[in-house]
Amino acid sequence: MKIFLNNLLAIYRRELQSYFSSPFAYVIAVVFWLIGGLFLVTILLSPNGLIAQVAAADQLGVSPQPVDVPYEFLKIYLNLLGSLSMFILPMLSMGLYAEERKQGTLELLATSPLTNWVVALGKLLGVVTFYSAMLLPLLIVELVAFWSSEPTFPAAILLLGHFGLLLLAASVLALGMFISSLSDSTVLAAVMTFGVVLVLWVVDAIATSLPGPIGEALSHLSMLTHYTDFTQGIFDTSGLILFISYILLGLFLTAQSIDTLRFQRS
Amino acid sequence: MIEVDQLSKSYGSTVAIEDVTFTVEPGEILGFLGPNGAGKTTTMRILTGYLPATEGTARVAGKDVHAESMAVRQSIGYLPETPPLYPEMTVEGFLHFVARIKGVAPGELAEKVTSAINRCNLQEKRTTIIRKLSKGFRQRVGIAQAIVHNPPVIVLDEPTVGLDPRQIIEVRNLIKSLAGEHTIILSTHILPEVSATCDRVTIIKRGKIVATDSPERLVQRLTGKGGYRLELRGETERALAVLSSVPGVSDAQLLSTEGLAAGHARFQVTTGAEDLGSAIAAQVVNEGLELFELSRNRASLEDVFIDLTMEEGTAAVDAETVASEKPVAESTADSTAEAAEASQKPEDSEGESSGESKGEKKDSAETAPLPVLDEEGAPTAAFFEQDRNATSQAADPQTVTESEAAAEETE
Numbered sequence: 001m002k003i004f005l006n007n008l009l010a011i012y013r014r015e016l017q018s019y020f021s022s023p024f025a026y027v028i029a030v031v032f033w034l035i036g037g038l039f040l041v042t043i044l045l046s047p048n049g050l051i052a053q054v055a056a057a058d059q060l061g062v063s064p065q066p067v068d069v070p071y072e073f074l075k076i077y078l079n080l081l082g083s084l085s086m087f088i089l090p091m092l093s094m095g096l097y098a099e100e101r102k103q104g105t106l107e108l109l110a111t112s113p114l115t116n117w118v119v120a121l122g123k124l125l126g127v128v129t130f131y132s133a134m135l136l137p138l139l140i141v142e143l144v145a146f147w148s149s150e151p152t153f154p155a156a157i158l159l160l161g162h163f164g165l166l167l168l169a170a171s172v173l174a175l176g177m178f179i180s181s182l183s184d185s186t187v188l189a190a191v192m193t194f195g196v197v198l199v200l201w202v203v204d205a206i207a208t209s210l211p212g213p214i215g216e217a218l219s220h221l222s223m224l225t226h227y228t229d230f231t232q233g234i235f236d237t238s239g240l241i242l243f244i245s246y247i248l249l250g251l252f253l254t255a256q257s258i259d260t261l262r263f264q265r266s
Numbered sequence: 267m268i269e270v271d272q273l274s275k276s277y278g279s280t281v282a283i284e285d286v287t288f289t290v291e292p293g294e295i296l297g298f299l300g301p302n303g304a305g306k307t308t309t310m311r312i313l314t315g316y317l318p319a320t321e322g323t324a325r326v327a328g329k330d331v332h333a334e335s336m337a338v339r340q341s342i343g344y345l346p347e348t349p350p351l352y353p354e355m356t357v358e359g360f361l362h363f364v365a366r367i368k369g370v371a372p373g374e375l376a377e378k379v380t381s382a383i384n385r386c387n388l389q390e391k392r393t394t395i396i397r398k399l400s401k402g403f404r405q406r407v408g409i410a411q412a413i414v415h416n417p418p419v420i421v422l423d424e425p426t427v428g429l430d431p432r433q434i435i436e437v438r439n440l441i442k443s444l445a446g447e448h449t450i451i452l453s454t455h456i457l458p459e460v461s462a463t464c465d466r467v468t469i470i471k472r473g474k475i476v477a478t479d480s481p482e483r484l485v486q487r488l489t490g491k492g493g494y495r496l497e498l499r500g501e502t503e504r505a506l507a508v509l510s511s512v513p514g515v516s517d518a519q520l521l522s523t524e525g526l527a528a529g530h531a532r533f534q535v536t537t538g539a540e541d542l543g544s545a546i547a548a549q550v551v552n553e554g555l556e557l558f559e560l561s562r563n564r565a566s567l568e569d570v571f572i573d574l575t576m577e578e579g580t581a582a583v584d585a586e587t588v589a590s591e592k593p594v595a596e597s598t599a600d601s602t603a604e605a606a607e608a609s610q611k612p613e614d615s616e617g618e619s620s621g622e623s624k625g626e627k628k629d630s631a632e633t634a635p636l637p638v639l640d641e642e643g644a645p646t647a648a649f650f651e652q653d654r655n656a657t658s659q660a661a662d663p664q665t666v667t668e669s670e671a672a673a674e675e676t677e
Contacts, residue, residue, distance in 0.1 A: 003369065010366035014352070021354045108350035108411070111314040112367045113339040262317055 007118045008125075015096075015126025025092070029134045032088050036138045039080045043073055044145065050076070070146050070153040071233075078161045078231040081138070082224075085131075085169055086201060090193035092131060093176025094186045096123050097254070101184035110262070116255035124177060124251065128170050135162065157233035164230020167243035168223055172197050174250020181257045267292040267419060267449040268313065273322035275308050282308040283473040286322070290466075292418075295445045297464030297481075298453040299571065305473040306453040307347060310423050313451070314344040326419055340369050343417040343448075347424050349408025353397035357388055357407055360396060361414050368415035378414055386410040386440060402433035409440060413448070420450045426459060438463050457571055469571060494535045494546055495521070497559035502531055508553045509535050514542050530558065 019025045043050055054067050100106040109119055139162060146153045176193035183189060199206075200223050207218035219225065223246070226239035268290040275282045283305035290296045298306050311317040313324055315335045324331045326338045352360055361379045370378050383392060386406045391399060396407060405425065412420055425441065426434045441463050444450060454460060460467050461481045468478040477484060498505050502520055509518035517536040526532065535546060543562060550557050 006369075006372070007367055010363055014355070014363050017359070018352065018354055103350065103352070104346060104348040105350040105352060107316060107344075107346045108364070109367070111316050111339055111342070111344045112364075113336045113369050114367055 004118060007114050008122045011114070011119055011122025012126050012129075015123050016129055019092075019126065019130040025130065028088055028091055032084065032134050033137055035084055036081060037141070039077060039084070040138070040141060040145070043076055043080075070149045071157070074142075074158060074161055075231050077142075078165060079228065082165060082168060082227055082231075085165070086172070086197055087194070088134075089131070089169055089172045090176050090190045090197065092127050093173045093193060094180055094190035096127060096177045097181035097258070098184050098186045098189045101181075102186075106258075106261075110258070116258045117251065119258070120177065120251045120254040124170065124174055124247070127173050127177075128166065131169050131173070132166060135165065160233055160235060161231045164227055164239070167230070167240070167247075168227045171223060171243045171246035171250070174247045174254075175200075176250075178250050178253040178257060181254050181261075267294075267327060268296075268451065269323075269325045270309070270313070271323050271325075273309065273312060273319050273324055275305075275312060275317065275320050281473055283312075283470075286470070286473070286475055288468050288475060288478055290449055290451060292449050293446050294466060295441065295450045295452060295464045297460035297467040298451055298470065299457070299460050299467055300453075300455065300470035302455055304470045306455075306470060307423055308473075309470070310344070310421050310451065310453055314342050314421055315339050316344075340415070341418050343368075343412035343415065343420045345408045345412040345420075345422045345425055347427070349404055350411070351396045351404060351407060354395065356393050356395055357399070357410075358383070358392050360407065361410055364411045365414045368417075370415050378416065381416075382410040382414040385413065385443070387436075402429055402436075405429060405433070405437060406440075409437070413444065418449060420444060420448050422450065422452045424454055425452065426454070426456065434459075493537055493563040494543060495559070495561050495563060496533045496535065496546070496550070496557065497526065497530055498533060498550065499527075499529045499531075499556040499558065500554070504553075505531065505533060505550075505555055508549060508555060509533060509546065512542060512546050512549045514545070534563075 045051065050069060050073050054069055057067070097106070100109065142158065143155075146155075146158065172193075175196060176189070179193045179196065180186070180189040182192075200221065202222075202224065204219045204222035204225050207215045207222070209215070210218060220238075221242070223243070226236065226242050229236045229239050268288075270286055270288050273286040274284050286305070286309055288296070298309065300306050308317065312319045313326065313331060315331050315338055318332055327341050329338050329341075331338045352363075355363065358379060361382055362375055365375050365378050365382075366372075383389060386409055388403070388406055388410060391403055391407075396404065399407065405428075409422070409425065412422065422441065426437050429437060438459065441450065441452065445465075452459075452464060464481065466478065467481050467484060469476050469484075496509070502523075506518050506520060509515060512535075515535055515537050519534045519536075521532040521534050523531045535542075543560060547557060547560055
């Protein structure tokens with residue numbers, strides 16, 4: 001167990017180091033912050049924004065019920081961040097194994113006393129940590145915005161939403177890691193991951209067009225549906241289990257794919 | 267330390283290696299020699315647990331590489347063909363990482379990393395980012411990575427490929443300094459490398475082992491049947507008769523008269539194992555023939571290699587031709603100066619070339635990339651002279667000097 005943790009830590013630290021020393025990762029982060037910040041400002045403050053809308057409705061006296069602006073905002077904002085992440089995450093996961101294959105360092109990992117699982121898990125933790133670091137500044141901005149809300153917005157809902165976002169990201173990254181382990185081309189990995197993620201993202205739209213139990217089963221696999229629950233402050237264990245299943249599936253497939261690589265090599 | 271028993275590996279219908287069997291004793295350096303694509307890398311990858319074998323077993327330190335893979339991996343340091351380096355890490359950071367994943371206890375990390383850095387002479391590059399290192403330094407980091415956890419077995423796949431001659435010497439010295447406490451397998455397709463560094467050589471051809479022995483003994487296989495080469499002036503028929511009349515000579519043949527001064531001819535004399543050089547020289551001079559050159563046929567590892575890796579049938583002929591063409595330095599009257607210059611250099615594989623083209627070749631030898639089978643350019647030759655194992659190659663200048671002396675005597 002101690003060896004396991006030691007190895008995991010070594011892989012994790014190396015992975016983190018490679019993200020934090022990569023100019024490309026910073027470019028991705030900056031783009032993410034820029035667009036994320038833009039969403040925030042647009043939703044809240046633009047002439048068609050949430051605050052303006054609610055204020056207009058109040059003035060006209062057409063809204064019979066008071067609107068919970070922070071809650072409404074969070075729902076919209078987290079959904080937008082989720083969509084944005086769909087574009088960003090494949091770019092974070094694309095190099096996880098493809099880069100190792102290209103550099104030949106996979107041979108080092110595969111001939112070290114490490115199991116494929118430890119490597120995959122360490123890498124996944126590394127990239128999830130980097131993504132969390134990307135979320136952090138946005139989270140701070142949100143906290144500042146909610147600080148002044150009246151009545152005070154429960155932080156638990158905010159955090160639960162972000163926890164959902166992290167789970168979603170980890171699932172996507174785990175699948176992206178598997179796809180990255182399939183080839184030594186990072187671009188191919190990014191494109192394929194994006195395709196797969198898109199399908200899983202809108203799978204409930206596909207499911208509705210399919211009749212019977214197949215459609216029903218498919219709709220349960222949708223990341224979107226379960227993520228939306230989280231953004232609304234609903235903690236649903238089925239969602240948690242779904243995301244964890246995706247993560248484990250990604251890890252499993254990655255470990256298997258690295259293992260089969262040994263048999264295919266010519 | 268390493269026992270490989272009837273190892274076979276095929277990719278689909280392609281057979282990469284077949285029935286490979288060899289052992290390596292503790293502290294030994296085994297050279298794994300073969301042309302490109304012979305299955306060297308495959309064998310090494312099986313040994314390191316990177317690839318599973320189709321059939322057969324390989325054991326490292328008594329443990330099966332497949333069944334006890336984790337234990338074996340811990341006791342092996344492996345440098346693949348391309349050094350596995352993370353370009354964004356510093357040398358020290360990278361070695362720390364490797365030491366960790368190889369299972370070095372956290373308390374010993376700093377010490378082990380420092381010792382690997384010192385052994386590979388990387389002190390000045392300690393905090394440099396690997397991306398910025400030159401090829402030679404990267405190769406050294408690659409070796410440092412293989413030895414950082416102080417493994418009993420080190421597997422090096424073509425450790426000197428792509429390095430300049432000076433770096434090659436450094437890397438070879440480094441490898442030799444590792445022998446004794448480490449057991450080393452080294453793959454290469456460069457012959458002098460084997461005679462310069464290895465205790466034993468395994469020659470592999472198309473996935474099969476064709477010979478395993480010490481470099482010296484492999485060479486002896488070919489030199490067991492001795493022979494001499496002469497350049498004479500005089501009647502050809504008579505010369506042949508004279509040469510055949512020397513006791514112990516089994517055969518004398520005319521090789522060629524091309525490219526030689528008028529009346530000169532080259533002969534090939536086949537003898538038994540005994541040294542007949544002086545007897546032949548004496549006989550020739552006594553009979554009034556003019557002797558211009560006398561040299562011993564000297565097989566090198568190169569000949570053995572060509573002999574063993576050529577197709578059967580053609581092999582013997584080719585090896586003989588190469589053997590007989592090798593140790594030649596011109597000492598014809600009109601190009602003595604150039605010949606003297608050329609004789610400083612051990613040999614070119616093209617024995618027939620004239621003194622002038624040798625002069626040219628000398629210049630190009632320092633800049634040209636090292637060819638596969640002929641690595642006798644000046645820089646590396648200097649290295650062999652210091653080396654005990656390379657006597658077969660390095661002795662050639664001596665032969666030339668002897669033959670020149672003989673020629674002078676005659677005149």
